[in-house]
Amino acid sequence: MLGSLALGTALCATAALTGRASAASPLAASGTPKPYAYAEGDTTVEGTTSTTNAARLESGRTYRSSIGQGGKLYYRLALDATSDAYVSATAVPRPGATVSYADGVKVSVQDDNSRRCSSSAAHFGASESPHPVAAWASREIGPTKYSCQAAGTYYVVVERVDTSGSSATASLSPGDWDLELGYVSEPALKKAGSTKAPEVWNSASPDALQGDARPRAGGAGFATAAVLGKGVWKDGISPGQTLFYKVPVDWGQQFYAGVELGSSTGGDGFVGTALVVSLYNPVRGFVDDVGCGYDGSQRAAALDPLPPVAYDNRYALNDRAGGMRFAGSYYLAVHLAAQVADKFGDGPFGLTLRVRVEGAAHAGPAYAGRADPRDVFDAAAGAPAEASGGTAAAGAGGPGDRAGSGDGGDPHMKAVAAGGLGTGTALLVALAVWTAVARRRARGW
Incomplete structure (x- = not known):
């Protein structure tokens, strides 16, 4: 990476x-950085050291897991014969961890006969500073692909590796890393292009x-x-x-x-x-x-x-x-x-x-x-x-913008917008909300 x-x-x-x-x-x-923020809906799942009892991942969801030094873990996918599947693994070293240039995480997707569909690795690189790094792999359907085209059981393989691709424990920094796994499904096209x-x-x-x-x-x-x-x-x-x-x-x-x-x-x-x-x-x-x-x-x-x-x-x-x-x-x-x-x-x-x-x-x-x-x-x-x-390109934020917020940062206005009110009524409600919020802030609430 x-x-x-x-x-x-x-x-x-x-x-x-x-x-x-x-x-x-x-x-x-x-004054120290907050830890990595996982999605609120993350489901905790344990990777297995063998494919036999691998837990199934479902598309559209994100998961929390962890991996040890030199670890190699399996997760299961159930794929059809038309959709593309993309799986990512974000590796998050725990507080106090040390990492080297070579340390990294590798993600692969394999079929039930160990044929690799794709793989990639992410490394900490020259900074040698622990931070979240993400790698991805996929199963893609298409006329330029020659394997992994059938419906069936597939496996996600997540490994701790060095730059040579080795997962030997002796070559890797100690300590467990947390993982956030994501799985996105992309449908086929109506007509091939x-x-x-x-x-x-x-x-x-x-x-x-x-x-x-x-x-x-x-x-x-x-x-x-x-x-x-x-x-x-x-x-x-x-x-x-x-x-x-x-x-x-x-x-x-x-x-x-x-x-x-x-x-x-x-x-x-x-x-x-x-x-x-x-x-x-x-x-x-x-x-x-x-x-x-x-x-x-x-x-x-x-x-x-x-x-x-x-x-x-x-x-x-x-x-x-x-x-x-x-x-x-x-x-x-x-x-x-x-x-x-x-x-x-x-x-x-x-x-x-x-x-x-x-x-x-x-x-x-x-x-x-x-x-x-x-x-x-x-x-x-x-x-x-x-x-x-x-349009996304306008991007005119204001001083009150909050992290991750695209609505000006006021959750009260989200409720107004979601209510489906008429224009005149919405304006009156909005005025009342703003007045109430201002009074609360003046009182130090």
Whole structure:
């Protein structure tokens, strides 16, 4: 996963703008980062060391599990002969864990005769800082596939591995890691189309967005990722912390992102890979990453331009383009290495995100059924509610925005919107709600 981080320092450039810490950043009371935020509906499931009694995973759901040093665990899938299946595993080292460059997690999907459908691995890489990393695997149906095409029992294999692919206990850092597993089902198309990836697209980097940054506090996991639209955003990040953001990108649109780490107020030294920015697609599949060193001066890291979102990207020869195969929410995971604290203090450090979504959205592929979960490939479902005209690209957040909120942050207004009231009545109710909330806040409630 983190192969591109070998060139991370070369991809960094000095930035002129720095961010300031957001008061709403997900920090514990002690100032240390909060633990990874799992989805509220996660079901706990135990992986087995043999396929015989492997627990079944159901599409559209996420699960919690764990894996030990050198572990190799199995989970079961029941697949039809028409749908594509995508399984992700997010590995979360526990507090106090140590990791090496080589440590990682590998995910595979296999049929009942041990034939591998696909696999990928994620490693902590040059930062050598424990943080959530995610890998994915799939069973895909199509004319270019020659195995794993039949309906039947399949197995998800999750392993702790080093960069050589070995799961030998002696080569891995000790301690158990927690896991969050996701399983998404994509239906077949009503009519088969092209099996060739687009070859021509705009690969030039656009000018960086300008303007005052608006505050938006990142979440502590995929499930609580803060929604970002097109614009300049600011947050604060502490050493050892990983912040999650999601950006709705529709069919035909192109996504760009750059992240800047603000200058330090003290300390000295150099951390080789201090900032790690990783991009994941709507099924939590890894797309790309970039790393950046830090010497106390402001630094910037930007993802290389990616192709517009298209169904046929799945036929691309490289994984970066292949990952841009779905519309929906794309996730930015921003990690600041724990080692930064040793040289520059506990922070938090200013973080600025410049997000751009370009191009006109168009209709997606004609699916023969529904995805599971049903809105996973619907960019509109993840769009900020404050965006005008219902477009995700507007992204006009305000100072009161809360992490993961796309409605301006007021849960009372959600109830008003859900009530199906007429316009005049809704306005009166809204006024009453705002008045009541203001009075409560004035009383210190």
